[in-house]
Amino acid sequence: xxxxxxxxxxxxxxxxxxxxxxxxxxxxxxxxxxxxxxxxxxxxxxxxxxxxxxxxxxxxxxxxxxxxxxxxxxxxxxxxxxxxxxxxxxxxxxxxxxxxxxxxxxxxxxxxxxxxxxxxxxxxxxxxxxxxxxxxxxxxxxxxxxxxxxxxxxxxxxxxxxxxxxxxxxxxxxxxxxxxxxxxxxxxxxxxxxxxxxxxxxxxxxxxxxxxxxxxxxxxxxxxxxxxxxxxxxxxxxxxxxxxxxxxxxxxxxxxxxxxxxxxxxxxxxxxxxxxxxxxxxxxxxxxxxxxxxxxxxxxxxxxxxxxxxxxxxxxxxxxx
Amino acid sequence: xxxxxxxxxxxxxxxxxxxxxxxxxxxxxxxxxxxxxxxxxxxxxxxxxxxxxxxxxxxxxxxxxxxxxxxxxxxxxxxxxxxxxxxxxxxxxxxxxxxxxxxxxxxxxxxxxxxxxxxxxxxxxxxxxxxxxxxxxxxxxxxxxxxxxxxxxxxxxxxxxxxxxxxxxxxxxxxxxxxxxxxxxxxxxxxxxxxxxxxxxxxxxxxxxxxxxxxxxxxxxxxxxxxxxxxxxxxxxxxxxxxxxxxxxxxxxxxxxxxxxxxxxxxxxxxxxxxxxxxxxxxxxxxxxxxxxxxxxxxxxxxxxxxxxxxxxxxxxxxxx
Numbered sequence: 001x002x003x004x005x006x007x008x009x010x011x012x013x014x015x016x017x018x019x020x021x022x023x024x025x026x027x028x029x030x031x032x033x034x035x036x037x038x039x040x041x042x043x044x045x046x047x048x049x050x051x052x053x054x055x056x057x058x059x060x061x062x063x064x065x066x067x068x069x070x071x072x073x074x075x076x077x078x079x080x081x082x083x084x085x086x087x088x089x090x091x092x093x094x095x096x097x098x099x100x101x102x103x104x105x106x107x108x109x110x111x112x113x114x115x116x117x118x119x120x121x122x123x124x125x126x127x128x129x130x131x132x133x134x135x136x137x138x139x140x141x142x143x144x145x146x147x148x149x150x151x152x153x154x155x156x157x158x159x160x161x162x163x164x165x166x167x168x169x170x171x172x173x174x175x176x177x178x179x180x181x182x183x184x185x186x187x188x189x190x191x192x193x194x195x196x197x198x199x200x201x202x203x204x205x206x207x208x209x210x211x212x213x214x215x216x217x218x219x220x221x222x223x224x225x226x227x228x229x230x231x232x233x234x235x236x237x238x239x240x241x242x243x244x245x246x247x248x249x250x251x252x253x254x255x256x257x258x259x260x261x262x263x264x265x266x267x268x269x270x271x272x273x274x275x276x277x278x279x280x281x282x283x284x285x286x287x288x289x290x291x292x293x294x295x296x297x298x299x300x301x302x303x304x305x306x307x308x309x310x311x312x313x314x315x316x317x318x319x320x321x
Numbered sequence: 322x323x324x325x326x327x328x329x330x331x332x333x334x335x336x337x338x339x340x341x342x343x344x345x346x347x348x349x350x351x352x353x354x355x356x357x358x359x360x361x362x363x364x365x366x367x368x369x370x371x372x373x374x375x376x377x378x379x380x381x382x383x384x385x386x387x388x389x390x391x392x393x394x395x396x397x398x399x400x401x402x403x404x405x406x407x408x409x410x411x412x413x414x415x416x417x418x419x420x421x422x423x424x425x426x427x428x429x430x431x432x433x434x435x436x437x438x439x440x441x442x443x444x445x446x447x448x449x450x451x452x453x454x455x456x457x458x459x460x461x462x463x464x465x466x467x468x469x470x471x472x473x474x475x476x477x478x479x480x481x482x483x484x485x486x487x488x489x490x491x492x493x494x495x496x497x498x499x500x501x502x503x504x505x506x507x508x509x510x511x512x513x514x515x516x517x518x519x520x521x522x523x524x525x526x527x528x529x530x531x532x533x534x535x536x537x538x539x540x541x542x543x544x545x546x547x548x549x550x551x552x553x554x555x556x557x558x559x560x561x562x563x564x565x566x567x568x569x570x571x572x573x574x575x576x577x578x579x580x581x582x583x584x585x586x587x588x589x590x591x592x593x594x595x596x597x598x599x600x601x602x603x604x605x606x607x608x609x610x611x612x613x614x615x616x617x618x619x620x621x622x623x624x625x626x627x628x629x630x631x632x633x634x635x636x637x638x639x640x641x642x
Binding site: 167175193197200203 | 487516
């Protein structure tokens with residue numbers, strides 16, 4: 001059983017602990033990394049021994065956070081997990097060290113309460129928003145490093161305050177971090193205005209395949225294996241690409257057909273809400289959410305496109321107002 | 322001579338006025354339109370007759386603002402200009418009606434003080450940030466419509482809080498507007514996640530021409546007339562496209578060569594600050610800012626590319642640390 005704790009409760013636990021291992025989730029993003037470095041620095045300011053680890057390598061774009069936490073070697077006595085909804089998301093490399101987790105700080109509604117103590121706020125746009133409140137409860141003064149780490153999480157998980165999870169509290173927290181010295185313009189440039197050449201080549205190639213169907217209400221694009229190879233792109237570089245077709249004016253459903261292996265396709269669907277993507281993808285054995293879903297298909301590319309287009313078209317006729 | 326007024330001074334002027342024409346600048350953007358609708362609604366709530374006009378058509382993406390201000394027919398007795406730094410930016414259609422401007426509210430440091438009374442705050446990220454303070458000084462309670470209009474300006478002029486002009490005050494103002502009911506998620510989707518098919522086709526075609534030079538320190542792409550025609554794109558749809566090449570990892574200078582007429586090119590240059598774009602473009606008779614500049618070129622496409630690449634390469638060798 002996990003005990004639910006408040007920010008004050010989490011702060012009491014942390015003040016009583018030392019030689020802490022703070023863990024970010026595998027395949028780390030800006031929120032889990034920002035939360036670890038913000039909390040890590042706050043604890044080091046309190047004189048605690050702290051080490052930050054992640055089962056996977058932390059991407060180089062977050063290098064600016066490393067100066068905030070001194071590297072320290074010691075035998076961990078307690079583990080704190082940040083932004084980790086379930087034990088298996090800790091990842092393989094650290095799973096043995098993280099059998100017992102003292103405290104989990106998280107904003108996922110799906111948190112599995114695997115830690116001895118859990119602080120979850122599903123209304124927070126980012127775990128960093130909660131970590132900022134814990135640091136306040138710890139009585140540590142925010143400095144530029146803590147502020148930059150917290151801001152990294154806020155901006156990452158909200159698409160720079162664009163997504164609907166952004167609340168007035170998120171924006172006020174960002175304002176405070178900016179006042180505490182976070183280099184917001186530089187962080188935004190790193191997070192949102194830097195792309196790899198491979199990603200641009202993939203976008204260019206995929207957009208060239210764009211087709212509009214059903215009077216422009218469906219947009220479909222393909223990402224063949226050949227394009228991935230010629231652009232020298234890895235899977236990571238496809239992140240978010242499936243949202244492109246649905247961003248076109250007037251398009252109600254955007255489809256992306258990605259060739260995973262010859263004759264095997266992954267289909268992603270995004271909608272403006274007027275068509276239920278999850279229901280459409282269920283027709284091909286997939287599923288997801290009303291505005292974002294997916295399924296798989298075996299056959300030729302033309303068969304894959306015809307199958308999904310047929311189902312989407314039918315749904316448009318049935319579901320449109 | 323223009324008198325400088327405070328928010329309170331502007332509010333006094335507005336309370337004493339009626340039958341107001343509120344004017345947005347020509348080629349309207351989200352800030353000038355948002356400011357006009359926010360102020361227009363506040364004045365109508367105070368019982369004033371207000372009309373909003375713009376020399377150019379207001380783009381359809383701002384249609385959601387129109388419900389906030391009742392259409393009223395009357396002979397204007399006073400003109401208020403919002404986000405208009407200079408008289409000629411009012412545009413041709415309204416220039417005769419705007420010979421005398423009672424009040425100008427603006428955030429451009431370059432404001433020419435052409436109005437009888439001027440309220441300028443060059444530290445404000447958006448004119449809407451100042452208009453929000455004026456509405457507060459007027460004592461009008463913010464409702465969903467005013468909040469949505471103000472938020473539109475804040476988000477527009479900061480690239481959704483990404484650009485370096487974003488201050489803690491901007492973020493706090495956005496937080497307040499969100500609390501007053503602004504539909505931030507919907508507005509963000511309209512402003513930042515909706516693109517035209519023509520724009521995507523232009524991006525795809527331009528990115529296909531991408532070349533990396535000088536060990537990947539220079540990225541260059543071209544937008545030929547033929548691409549504009551085949552994509553059925555207008556000039557407006559090229560907005561911001563010149564920033565793409567400089568966003569590639571490791572690129573210090575991004576160059577976009579746009580064919581304006583056969584044999585006539587417009588060259589745009591963006592840098593990460595390590596090369597002075599303005600100085601480079603001056604070598605071809607152009608100019609601009611250190612990180613964003615441009616010039617023109619007559620000749621063949623290959624000549625244009627060779628000329629600018631040569632100058633940028635030389636600058637890289639001289640200016641790099």
